[in-house]
Amino acid sequence: MNFWTRLGQKFQTPKVALRLYSSPHCTNRHVRIFLRRGSLQVRAIATPADTTEGFEEMIASTKRKYYMLGGKGGVGKTSCAASLAVKFANSGHPTLVVSTDPAHSLSDSFAQDLTGGLLVPVEGPDSPLFALEINPEKAREEFRTASQTNGGTGVKDFMDSMGLGMIAEQLGELKLGELLDTPPPGLDEAIAISKVMQFLESPQYSIFSRIIFDTAPTGHTLRLLSLPDFLDASIGKILKLKKKISQATSAIKSVFGQEENKEDASDKLEKLRERMVKVRELFRDTGSTEFIIVTIPTVMAISESSRLCASLKKEQVPVKRLVVNQVLPPSASDCKFCAMKRKDQMRALDMIKSDSELNSLNLIQAPLVDVEIRGVPALRFLGDIVWK
Numbered sequence: 001m002n003f004w005t006r007l008g009q010k011f012q013t014p015k016v017a018l019r020l021y022s023s024p025h026c027t028n029r030h031v032r033i034f035l036r037r038g039s040l041q042v043r044a045i046a047t048p049a050d051t052t053e054g055f056e057e058m059i060a061s062t063k064r065k066y067y068m069l070g071g072k073g074g075v076g077k078t079s080c081a082a083s084l085a086v087k088f089a090n091s092g093h094p095t096l097v098v099s100t101d102p103a104h105s106l107s108d109s110f111a112q113d114l115t116g117g118l119l120v121p122v123e124g125p126d127s128p129l130f131a132l133e134i135n136p137e138k139a140r141e142e143f144r145t146a147s148q149t150n151g152g153t154g155v156k157d158f159m160d161s162m163g164l165g166m167i168a169e170q171l172g173e174l175k176l177g178e179l180l181d182t183p184p185p186g187l188d189e190a191i192a193i194s195k196v197m198q199f200l201e202s203p204q205y206s207i208f209s210r211i212i213f214d215t216a217p218t219g220h221t222l223r224l225l226s227l228p229d230f231l232d233a234s235i236g237k238i239l240k241l242k243k244k245i246s247q248a249t250s251a252i253k254s255v256f257g258q259e260e261n262k263e264d265a266s267d268k269l270e271k272l273r274e275r276m277v278k279v280r281e282l283f284r285d286t287g288s289t290e291f292i293i294v295t296i297p298t299v300m301a302i303s304e305s306s307r308l309c310a311s312l313k314k315e316q317v318p319v320k321r322l323v324v325n326q327v328l329p330p331s332a333s334d335c336k337f338c339a340m341k342r343k344d345q346m347r348a349l350d351m352i353k354s355d356s357e358l359n360s361l362n363l364i365q366a367p368l369v370d371v372e373i374r375g376v377p378a379l380r381f382l383g384d385i386v387w388k
């Protein structure tokens with residue numbers, strides 16, 4: 001029997017001697033052997049170029065993986081993200097679920113207070129599950145405070161006294177403070193994600209092998225994707241100029257024996273920019289990251305998902321799965337409304353098959369359930385239906 005025809009077949013451990021050999025036709029495949037409930041199972045594991053498999057593939061590695069769930073507002077991103085987090089934790093993966101959506105709903109979804117911008121343990125799952133609601137406004141405030149205390153008038157007064165008022169005016173024109181008062185679109189989301197990246201560098205976070213981002217609706221995601229380039233192009237230039245000026249200032253200060261400024265807003269922005277570059281790299285890392293699009297079966301939502309998918313692909317963000325949430329189950333009753341609605345949904349689902357962006361994705365259908373999904377037991381229930 002050809003080896004590849006055996007994939008997925010179960011063998012009883014004591015009776016089988018396995019001999020694995022590679023097939024010349026399948027050079028991009030990996031093989032993993034699962035030992036579950038006393039039986040051995042041989043599986044082909046998807047590689048970036050390969051087709052997606054199910055939940056087993058999502059939990060197969062102990063290496064840290066990032067899942068970003070995004071889509072149109074109100075389609076069920078948070079419910080899907082929270083249910084995936086519960087399922088990961090119940091499968092033995094210490095998991096962190098992070099909301100970077102300024103309008104957080106993780107607390108509502110878990111029926112637990114997760115506010116405060118710190119890690120909060122979620123009660124219920126078998127392995128550790130923590131949630132974190134990042135407050136982008138608060139994070140931005142930190143930069144603004146730094147800008148006010150270390151930049152601006154203090155530097156200007158000092159430079160005036162040195163007869164360098166002209167340079168100080170130029171410095172003022174760089175408007176770093178204003179940049180933070182009227183941030184470019186996507187900056188909030190960027191600060192939120194980069195803050196998580198900063199957290200993840202600390203040993204306290206090393207236990208998490210699965211990290212899920214419940215992101216803000218599509219528009220934010222698209223702007224976020226283009227933000228690192230924006231930061232490189234504009235803030236990068238501003239920072240270079242500001243650095244030159246501050247180097248000149250500190251040279252003067254050291255001559256006159258004055259203390260150097262502590263970390264100021266531009267240092268923080270520089271760090272933000274560096275972290276954003278890391279975020280961009282992470283977004284594109286097929287080995288560790290996956291963006292999952294969540295949608296509902298309506299023409300409008302699917303059209304938006306198609307555009308999102310095209311943008312993600314253009315930015316080389318790995319996207320393999322499409323969750324179509326709130327699909328009406330076939331109705332046994334003669335409810336005309338239900339029949340019409342389902343027919344409408346089926347038409348929208350057909351759109352996916354003919355959509356060149358979406359039709360290559362692994363389609364996951366999640367039914368519209370008749371109760372509100374709140375709390376760990378409900379999320380476990382949803383997770384068992386969606387993530388298979």
Ligand SMILES: Nc1ncnc2c1ncn2[C@@H]1O[C@H](COP(=O)(O)OP(=O)(O)OP(=O)(O)O)[C@@H](O)[C@H]1O
Pocket residue numbers: 072073074075076077078079080101103105217325326327366367368369370371372373374
């Ligand atoms: N499959 C489903 N069946 C029934 N109700 C659902 C389902 N999925 C989500 N819901 C409900 O729909 C509402 C919106 O869900 P959710 O908050 O997960 O969406 P969202 O996309 O994260 O929204 P937002 O963009 O506002 O953050 C919630 O009340 C949730 O319980």
